Amino acid sequence: MKDIDWSPWLIRMSQGDEEAFRTVYEATRNHAYGLIYYLSPRKQDAGDIMSEVYIELLRSADKYRPEQPFTAWFNGLIVRQVRNWKRKGWRLFRIEEKLRGSKAESLDLESEARLSAVGDRMELLPLLRTLPYKAKEIVVLRYYQDCSLEEIAGILNIPLGTVKSRHHHALKQLRRRYEEKHGGKERNGYVY
Structure with a gap:
């Protein structure tokens, strides 16, 4: 050149x-x-x-x-x-590892495991784009920027309870969209 x-x-x-x-x-x-x-x-x-x-x-x-x-x-x-x-x-790998490592502390292990399966297949990004903005920002900050829920509350200037609720609902929406896309098939030992 x-x-x-x-x-x-x-x-x-x-x-x-x-x-x-x-x-x-x-x-x-x-x-x-x-x-x-x-x-x-x-x-x-x-x-x-x-x-x-x-x-x-x-x-x-x-x-x-x-x-x-x-x-x-x-x-x-x-x-x-x-x-x-x-x-x-690396972010997708970290999402998978983080979800595997957080099993003991997770209240919604099933949802996070399903999110991990989505990330494993590089399907998180298209599904993420379908989320409402407030849910998307929680997922991006949590899994792409590696922020704790407390840090997210500070960044967004909202109560921690609101962050937890949005996080839970975002994972639920991602799971539902994944199920819609894949027809409830079994993946990695989990039935969707």
Whole structure:
């Protein structure tokens, strides 16, 4: 990948010019794929990560400064997207581990185990999008940001009882949506 003056192309790209995007994509795709392939934790994720890289390139094209080499800037963007991808996978793993480890302290073990099964199959995100905003924020803060229920109460400036209630109802809604999607089938020893 040559370090030419990419500024005009990136400016046009940030203004929605599809031709400029195609030009930048064609000039950088082999470089991007190679770097992603070597950095990604699972090689089969390289294509998905590449999509994330180009989405982020579209979002941040206007942040490129011509005084910096484009290749270095673009490599930084790629590395950040690979890290983000790894974090997403790690979060799902942590959800599963947290739910397994919290069995003794959980009052609603059945719901959390079902949530774990959902997370195991990478189906949490589409189901999460169907939740009402207040339920979604509780689940995201609890399982993606690793906040305690007490911390969530402080962040949202609501009583702890309200957080517990929303958490319980969010898990219940996720379970119901999962059951609707999978027709009550048995998964990981649990009947849904």
